[in-house]
Amino acid sequence: MTTGHRQAGGDVPLPIYLEIDAAMRAGDMRGAVTLARQALGQGLRHPVLFHLRAQSFEAQGLFEQAVADLDAALAMRPGDPNLLVELGRCLVAANDFQRAGEVSRAAIAAAPHSAAAHYNLAARRNSSVSSKPRGRPMRKPSSSTLR
Numbered sequence: 001m002t003t004g005h006r007q008a009g010g011d012v013p014l015p016i017y018l019e020i021d022a023a024m025r026a027g028d029m030r031g032a033v034t035l036a037r038q039a040l041g042q043g044l045r046h047p048v049l050f051h052l053r054a055q056s057f058e059a060q061g062l063f064e065q066a067v068a069d070l071d072a073a074l075a076m077r078p079g080d081p082n083l084l085v086e087l088g089r090c091l092v093a094a095n096d097f098q099r100a101g102e103v104s105r106a107a108i109a110a111a112p113h114s115a116a117a118h119y120n121l122a123a124r125r126n127s128s129v130s131s132k133p134r135g136r137p138m139r140k141p142s143s144s145t146l147r
Helices: 014-025 029-041 047-059 063-076 081-093 097-110 115-130
Strands: 003-007 010-013
Touching: 010 014, 014 029, 029 047, 047 063, 047 081, 063 081, 081 097, 081 115, 097 115
Parallel strands: none
Antiparallel strands: 003 010
């Protein structure tokens, strides 16, 4: 079998790779995602396939599924800064702030000048802070304080 996209984690047969590549170049991300889903459904495993499906899950707000696919892609391509950045973003959206911080720091280590990695770390900090109660809760003023 002739393979098209060969990297750690497996091969994507050339015809499928060429179809996905053509769809992406034409700006047809929906078509590329559909092809990636079909390939995964046929048992093919490759980081690009998982990454495409994760992007689709993220766009639908299905962050836990996106995280699972990004974890699968990273298992095949450890330390990939693009995957780490996207995983960090999905973890923030899924409110997994501790892991988002760990992943964002790994993304920064892999790509120190990545604005997106730094943004994810800041977003994680801001989100985890804003989700915690601050100080005493506000009380309704009593009728005696309104006079």
